[in-house]
Amino acid sequence: MSKRKSGSRPAKSKPSAKSKSQSAERARRPAVAPSESGTSRTWLIGGLVVVVLIAIGVVIVLLQTSASTPSAPAPATNYLVGSAQSCAGDSAFVSTLGFSQRSALDTRAKFVRGAALRELDQNGNIVRSYEHPSWSMAGYLGSFQRDEFGNIYLVPTPFINILDNPPEKANIIYRIDSETGEMSPLVDLPPLGPLAPENPFGLLDITYDCDTHSLYASSVMGSTYGTVAGSIFQVDPQTGEVRDRLDRVDAFGIGVFNGLSGKRLYFGLARTPEIYSVALDDTGAFTDDIRLETVLTDVETFANEHASSITFHGPAQLVIKMEQFDFNLVSPTEHLTTYLSYTYNADADTWDLMSSQKVSE
Amino acid sequence: MKQLRPLLLLLGLMLLVAACQPASVDQSTATPASVSLPTLEPTLPDSGVLAPRATPDLAQLPLLAAHLARVQAALQETIPIVPIEDGLDDEQRQAQSIALSEQLFRRYARDPQTQAPFRSEIMGIYPLRASDIVEKTAVCAANPCYRVEMYNYALNFFVAAVADLREGRVLDVIGYEDAQPDIPASLTQVALEIAVHAPEVQEALGYTPETSDAVMASTKTSLNSTVCERSRHLCVAPTFVVGERALWAIVDLTDGRLVGVRWTAVGSSVAITEKRLEDETIMRQFCQQNTPLEQAGWSLNYTLTSSDGLRISEVTYQGTPIFDSVKLVDWHVSYSATDGFGYSDAVGCPVFSQAAVIAIEPPRVTDMVVDGEVVGFALEQGFWSELWPLPCNYFYKQRYEFYNDGRFRPLAINVGRGCGNDGTYRPVTRIALAGSASTFSEWGDSGWQAWTSEGWRLAADVSSNDDGYSFQISSVNSSFYVAPSTGQFGDGGRGDNAYVYVTLHHADRDEGDSDMPTIGPCCNTDYQQGPERFIDPTPEAITDNPLVLWYVAQIKNDDTPGAEYCWADTVLEDGLYTDREYPCPSGPMFVPTGIADANAG
Numbered sequence: 026m027s028k029r030k031s032g033s034r035p036a037k038s039k040p041s042a043k044s045k046s047q048s049a050e051r052a053r054r055p056a057v058a059p060s061e062s063g064t065s066r067t068w069l070i071g072g073l074v075v076v077v078l079i080a081i082g083v084v085i086v087l088l089q090t091s092a093s094t095p096s097a098p099a100p101a102t103n104y105l106v107g108s109a110q111s112c113a114g115d116s117a118f119v120s121t122l123g124f125s126q127r128s129a130l131d132t133r134a135k136f137v138r139g140a141a142l143r144e145l146d147q148n149g150n151i152v153r154s155y156e157h158p159s160w161s162m163a164g165y166l167g168s169f170q171r172d173e174f175g176n177i178y179l180v181p182t183p184f185i186n187i188l189d190n191p192p193e194k195a196n197i198i199y200r201i202d203s204e205t206g207e208m209s210p211l212v213d214l215p216p217l218g219p220l221a222p223e224n225p226f227g228l229l230d231i232t233y234d235c236d237t238h239s240l241y242a243s244s245v246m247g248s249t250y251g252t253v254a255g256s257i258f259q260v261d262p263q264t265g266e267v268r269d270r271l272d273r274v275d276a277f278g279i280g281v282f283n284g285l286s287g288k289r290l291y292f293g294l295a296r297t298p299e300i301y302s303v304a305l306d307d308t309g310a311f312t313d314d315i316r317l318e319t320v321l322t323d324v325e326t327f328a329n330e331h332a333s334s335i336t337f338h339g340p341a342q343l344v345i346k347m348e349q350f351d352f353n354l355v356s357p358t359e360h361l362t363t364y365l366s367y368t369y370n371a372d373a374d375t376w377d378l379m380s381s382q383k384v385s386e
Numbered sequence: 387m388k389q390l391r392p393l394l395l396l397l398g399l400m401l402l403v404a405a406c407q408p409a410s411v412d413q414s415t416a417t418p419a420s421v422s423l424p425t426l427e428p429t430l431p432d433s434g435v436l437a438p439r440a441t442p443d444l445a446q447l448p449l450l451a452a453h454l455a456r457v458q459a460a461l462q463e464t465i466p467i468v469p470i471e472d473g474l475d476d477e478q479r480q481a482q483s484i485a486l487s488e489q490l491f492r493r494y495a496r497d498p499q500t501q502a503p504f505r506s507e508i509m510g511i512y513p514l515r516a517s518d519i520v521e522k523t524a525v526c527a528a529n530p531c532y533r534v535e536m537y538n539y540a541l542n543f544f545v546a547a548v549a550d551l552r553e554g555r556v557l558d559v560i561g562y563e564d565a566q567p568d569i570p571a572s573l574t575q576v577a578l579e580i581a582v583h584a585p586e587v588q589e590a591l592g593y594t595p596e597t598s599d600a601v602m603a604s605t606k607t608s609l610n611s612t613v614c615e616r617s618r619h620l621c622v623a624p625t626f627v628v629g630e631r632a633l634w635a636i637v638d639l640t641d642g643r644l645v646g647v648r649w650t651a652v653g654s655s656v657a658i659t660e661k662r663l664e665d666e667t668i669m670r671q672f673c674q675q676n677t678p679l680e681q682a683g684w685s686l687n688y689t690l691t692s693s694d695g696l697r698i699s700e701v702t703y704q705g706t707p708i709f710d711s712v713k714l715v716d717w718h719v720s721y722s723a724t725d726g727f728g729y730s731d732a733v734g735c736p737v738f739s740q741a742a743v744i745a746i747e748p749p750r751v752t753d754m755v756v757d758g759e760v761v762g763f764a765l766e767q768g769f770w771s772e773l774w775p776l777p778c779n780y781f782y783k784q785r786y787e788f789y790n791d792g793r794f795r796p797l798a799i800n801v802g803r804g805c806g807n808d809g810t811y812r813p814v815t816r817i818a819l820a821g822s823a824s825t826f827s828e829w830g831d832s833g834w835q836a837w838t839s840e841g842w843r844l845a846a847d848v849s850s851n852d853d854g855y856s857f858q859i860s861s862v863n864s865s866f867y868v869a870p871s872t873g874q875f876g877d878g879g880r881g882d883n884a885y886v887y888v889t890l891h892h893a894d895r896d897e898g899d900s901d902m903p904t905i906g907p908c909c910n911t912d913y914q915q916g917p918e919r920f921i922d923p924t925p926e927a928i929t930d931n932p933l934v935l936w937y938v939a940q941i942k943n944d945d946t947p948g949a950e951y952c953w954a955d956t957v958l959e960d961g962l963y964t965d966r967e968y969p970c971p972s973g974p975m976f977v978p979t980g981i982a983d984a985n986a987g
Contacts, residue, residue: 185729185730185731185742186729186730186731186732186740186742186903186904187740187903187904188730188903188904188907221738222692222740222900222901223692223735223738223739223740223901224738225740249738250669250673250674250737250738271423273423274423301421301423315421315422315423316421317421327657328613328615328656328657328659328661328662329615329659329661329662351665351736351737351738352737352738352739353734353735353736353737353738353739353740353741353742353744354732354739354740354741354742355741355742355743355744355771355772356742357771357772357773357779358771358773358776358777358778358779359773359776
């Protein structure tokens with residue numbers, strides 16, 4: 026990814042990146058006739074499904090191991106260039122329950138408190154659901170990741186209020202055991218400072234590095250309007266031990282990528298539309314090599330959006346999900362997000378923006 | 387089952403709305419250098435000021451007046467679109483004429499159901515660039531083509547037509563939702579006029595600027611790009627550079643008013659938008675500090691909280707302490723059609739808060755006038771969901787009424803619209819009485835009967851005296867009757883059917899003095915709304931003690947035409963959608979016993 030300090034837009038026009046769902050608009054206003062450029066939109070809707078499936082990070086197919094083998098040059102470290110997140114293994118409990126390979130874990134707060142396993146038919150319809158009794162123990166959940174054994178690691182995320190998500194439990198990583206399907210706390214990560222009553226959030230995102238067998242989790246617990254007190258943790262997925270931490274950073278979405286110059290953890294800031302990365306050593310620990318990857322602060326349509334998800338695919342694709350986040354419990358009925366898709370420029374060890382798509386969830 | 391939804395529904399009904407266009411970012415290839423972790427931006431001491439909402443004074447703004455006159459005239463025309471009249475060459479004029487003749491283009495200027503006109507305006511006419519040519523406009527590689535851009539103010543919708551001058555027809559029409567085109571020179575002048583006449587701009591600059599002062603040397607333009615993402619209005623930002631600082635004046639061209647001003651350092655790359663200005667200003671001025679207020683014999687402080695709305699504290703009347711604090715802890719919203727369906731909303735600060743519905747405008751102090759006479763003043767604060775009045779979005783108000791004669795009323799007001807017409811709203815108000823020795827009484831068969839221990843009552847179950855009062859608070863320094871609303875206050879309220887709780891105010895135990903998290907679930911239909919948690923298992927004695935009074939109104943909404951209550955809608959007027967509000971006010975009146983008894987006598 027490359028630094029982007031200045032915005033540009035199509036000449037003589039300003040099609041906002043913060044566009045609004047046509048269907049939602051119709052809910053409020055009388056419908057307007059569709060664009061005559063319907064062909065391009067139709068294509069885009071088709072394309073969106075792909076984007077959603079690869080980037081949403083909330084619903085993942087659990088029994089479809091992605092064992093892609095990047096065919097890319099070796100980086101400065103021992104790892105192949107490409108995503109470090111592509112080893113996710115099958116969760117055995119899914120088969121035990123008799124659910125098919127078209128199954129997904131759903132943590133969307135508007136539909137489930139906790140998590141639910143959904144089995145889908147060929148058309149994507151939910152044909153049945155399952156909720157283990159332990160899956161609601163943490164209240165509402167958000168981001169999750171699997172390791173190579175099919176264990177699932179989840180973080181709690183409050184929804185509308187904190188009745189089910191007490192802030193003092195917001196820094197607990199939960200683990201669903203691959204074999205039993207039972208969820209239990211893995212670790213309660215220590216914040217830098219005391220809980221701040223104005224900030225109901227703790228963990229925001231989680232990712233897994235298949236090479237160093239490390240969990241990484243971003244937390245903003247203790248941060249206030251005037252103080253950055255968040256941390257990014259490196260955690261042992263088996264023991265919950267904190268191996269390393271990067272302090273004084275309020276990070277939202279995180280992801281690990283093996284580039285030509287080595288392994289880096291990318292993180293989006295929770296306060297501004299900026300993406301940074303930090304180099305990781307061979308054990309997955311943080312180094313002092315931190316760099317600014319991209320800045321979108323000057324683009325008015327991105328002014329309120331932050332990178333909530335950073336997902337690498339294969340050897341050369343990066344999808345960043347941008348959404349509004351204000352450290353409050355506003356839960357808009359129309360949730361607008363922007364998906365930025367990048368391709369890795371191996372020659373320069375940077376990322377080239379390929380497309381931007383606005384969606385309403 | 388509702389859960390049997392297609393995959394796309396499972397994924398949140400994600401719909402593509404804008405289109406696969408390159409993001410508004412450029413693509414350099416420089417390898418990033420190592421940097422330090424980011425730190426918070428330094429805060430400028432006078433960073434932002436929000437302008438009060440007011441109808442523009444058209445006598446002072448002749449360009450705006452003329453523009454609005456053109457808009458009104460256009461709305462009466464067959465083609466209700468304001469064209470560009472000045473500064474066009476022959477080809478641009480021809481392109482505009484071709485576009486305005488095209489039904490596929492014009493139809494965006496009317497409501498498709500009612501055919502009522504939308505306020506629409508041609509914003510620009512530009513030669514089509516080679517890079518803009520697509521299959522539908524391939525002929526433009528050889529023919530002279532223009533892109534004619536129109537903005538629909540009502541829908542915040544931007545539509546462009548590609549006009550082929552040689553063939554005299556429109557080749558393509560493309561729409562962009564929630565988007566704005568660049569504005570023409572005439573509107574730029576209107577924006578500058580609004581900015582330079584705004585008191586907030588003049589005060590910030592320290593002088594009355596000329597329109598020519600708004601020139602950014604770096605861009606050779608007078609306007610910065612901005613967005614009004616909350617109001618979804620057409621906004622631009624005339625910018626005035628003074629030394630090393632730049633003053634952004636965000637102008638709303640839909641309403642013809644200044645949104646506010648904010649200083650930045652020259653060279654700052656941070657875009658200033660309506661939301662950013664509102665959030666920062668409210669946080670710094672009202673969330674992070676108390677504001678003192680003295681008026682009509684009343685003295686108090688007020689502040690916006692993280693989750694308890696607008697809190698007033700240290701309230702005195704004519705020097706006598708009346709309340710330690712008053713605040714709105716929760717809104718519980720339940721819908722009867724679906725058992726257990728509803729929300730428990732906190733209201734509060736726009737960022738870094740536990741609020742689900744937030745303040746996006748500052749609190750206001752207004753006079754209360756009855757029969758032409760000022761009888762007191764009101765302190766009012768609104769809390770909005772950003773998409774209100776769309777379904778499942780909310781608009782709550784708090785209003786504290788302070789009367790010259792010592793009466794006081796804390797109101798919790800809902801303005802819809804919620805998720806259905808079967809909603810019941812239960813605002814939870816906490817009132818901490820001043821003083822260490824208060825007694826709470828209710829009217830009964832034998833007159834005023836003091837509550838001896840913590841407890842609760844449904845107000846409707848308590849009889850009232852001849853003057854209509856059911857409860858009384860008495861202390862050494864002051865005594866009040868407390869009158870729950872039964873619709874007697876002439877404010878449109880239909881009665882609260884309220885629960886009243888009294889708990890001991892502990893000095894050594896925080897039972898709500900600090901900011902409270904959500905204290906109750908959405909959907910309990912009985913007294914269990916949260917305050918009962920502070921009644922000990924063995925209720926504590928409360929006679930002649932410091933007390934907290936809790937008041938939970940129960941208000942049923944109604945969308946029956948002509949009888950709407952706790953409801954909101956939109957109507958198309960003069961080409962724009964305007965909100966129709968049907969508020970349901972609730973809250974008890976505190977009446978000094980001396981006044982009440984004198985009136986009764």
